[in-house]
Amino acid sequence: MIDQAPVLLVVVPLLAGICCLFLRGQLLPWIWAQITTLAVLGIAIHLLFRVLNEGAVTYAMGNWPQEWGISYKIDAINIFVVLIVAFIGCVTTCYARQSIASEIPRDRHHQFYSMWLLALVGLLGITVTNDVFNIYVLLEVSSLTIYTLVAMGKTRDKRALTAAIRYVIIGSVGASFILVGIGYLLMVTGTLNLEDMARAIAALPEPERNRTVVVAFAFLFVGLSVKMALWPVHMWLPNAYGAAPSAVSALIAATATKVGIYMAVRFLFTVFGPDFTFLSLSTTVGQFTFSCSGILLTCACLGVLVTGIQAMQQRELKWILAYSSVGQIGYMVIGLALVNHAGLTGGIVHLLNHALIKGGLFMAAGCVVFRLGSQRLEDLAGLSKRMPITAAAILVGGLGLIGFPLTAGFISKWYLVSGAFEAGLWPVAAVLLTGSLFALIYVWRVVEVMYFTAPPENAVKVREAPLSMLICTWILVGGSVVLGVFAQPTVALAEHAANQALTGHAQILGLRPGASGDDPVVHDEVVP
């Protein structure tokens, strides 16, 4: 059974999510969900050790050969994202017990946890599958369940409904664009397997002049940008993160867009290959050269700056965090678009660091909402005296967003800035540092209200948040500090993933020794 681990990662939460509909009450569905997420975390850690020791792990569904059937493949890039999703899923489920009990009516809990587990099925499935259409199907599974989870926030905040319908429309258009891109690729290559598709595209004479391949790339690019909330097409994100139930915000802020960025890495680096995407595919109009790298960098840099300014203007805590998320996703995309080792390492390690920081911050915001019933900045006055531990969590998380040394945010910014200098793009480095400045301003707004404003006399008397919620918040926020100090393991894993991304395409084509993803991590030097 142990070598069925890749499919168990998806099948265990699937069965558990369906069975969860039979459990009634408030505590029983939560216990069921918690046991399932712990099991998934265990399977993910087991797969981590297998990938580190043996190289890539493949699994053929239904025992069909790889060209004809759906296969799952876990290599260095995958396992990083699988760990993020499994760990965040486990911690947010623990947090959800008290948080959801206060936000969702009691007779709906079994439906809520069923949707929760099915969302994890979708997210984990996207990350491990090797089949392009399976990516689309599981993307829609995760998206539909997340739409429903966001809309369930209507009991506390009516805006969750309009946020959810906007998310439905924009997210479905994005996913449909991905479907059109997959259709064009199917026509050109005749296969749906990621590796066969990479070989078939590379076997075409001059793929950058083949109109079908270029149009497929364009549709996929736009669809993936919608799903990972790249700047101009991010409009679904702020309201969805702000109005959703607190545990749902914590889960999706830490996983959904990370999986979107993983999909972009898969398509851009493994299917199309870094040569095609970043070198061959460019057009010159007059004096301007449009290249994929240029477009990604422009969108991401503008995203960092514009959403930083928007975050400074928000009046509610979760909306500040939501606009800040779009900026941080801009950082990750900058790392991707720099296409050198340091930049890619910075982008990939920021997947984990931001997941911890933002997950912890949304959990802390959920603690505030749980006790105060409001997330407006005026109502947070003097929070450091009323809820000291929660306020400290917001402070430490905010330091991580700024990129203060000793926090995980500093590690990713370091690699991103060195990547920008290595590529000779000092404006990008300037944007990264300006983003940190904006983060300093909007974090300072919150910290000033919490620590340096006296609570009004008629303030609601509140105790500290419940212990389970506080522990889960500090697991994530404290984890971001620990990973800022002891950064070596995660950076080594991210470097291996970056190496895999840059060289995986050549390995698939057989231009490099070894089948794709098969180098175990045991040697120290990194092949550039």
Add this chain to the structure above:
Amino acid sequence: MSLFATHANYWFAILIMMIGLYGIIAKRNLIKQAIALGIFQTGIFLFYVSMAVINGGTVPVWFLDEAGKKYAGPYDNPLPHCLMLTAIVVSVSVFAVAIAIIVNIKHAYGTIEEDEILNLEAEAAAGSEA
């Protein structure tokens, strides 16, 4: 002219997709936006299914000749058809989720016109700050 005739299926698929996209962008009623999303996805189904056709191809099922033996002639590619079965299910599910949310919006806001809902939300935001 021949560009249109040989690629007529792609032209029509793109036409239907663009009609759907226009509906999503331009219509204010939320149900019309959901229906336009369905039209957009229908254009994509047409695109996939039309790519499966081959010259002289017939349905991908077994036939029986006079002796009762099974045979199959040159058949159309069944793979895009199977993919679109799944995509149609996804489209129906998205429509169902959208309708459920819109029914809840009607209960909560009393209207399903997007501009009226935005006005109500702006009033609520202005009222809560006052």
Add this chain to the structure above:
Amino acid sequence: MKEQLVLRVVAKCLIPPILIFGCYIITHGELSPGGGFQGGIVLASAFILHALIHGRATLHQAFPRNLWATIATIGALIFAGVGTYSLLRGGQFLDYGWIVPSHPAKGEPWGMTLVEYGVGLTVCSVMVLIYDMISEPAEDDPTVDEDSA
């Protein structure tokens, strides 16, 4: 709408053939165009037609809402269960060869048909549930009289 004679008589004549046709589509999914999803929708349309003409209350008398939810869950479990059965027997997930271990090729039709039945049950019950929930009048709507629709 049950005062309209034509609607009532035509529905009475059509609903049984619709049900049979739906089951036919589900069962023939592996051999000819059809399958679980399509057959499930046709089955659901028979129930929805009856509910449209005779009122939602009659649907609730025969099939309470919890029953539909339970059938939907059982259908999904049949699908996942077929895959897990071959996992438990030692094969890969959804490997139909393990269903009849002595003769792997015979397991393929069994596996496909069981999956189609599961999907058909789930789709039919989900569609009827969706219709039921969406056509629910608001609590304070005085113009709708549920029993006499």
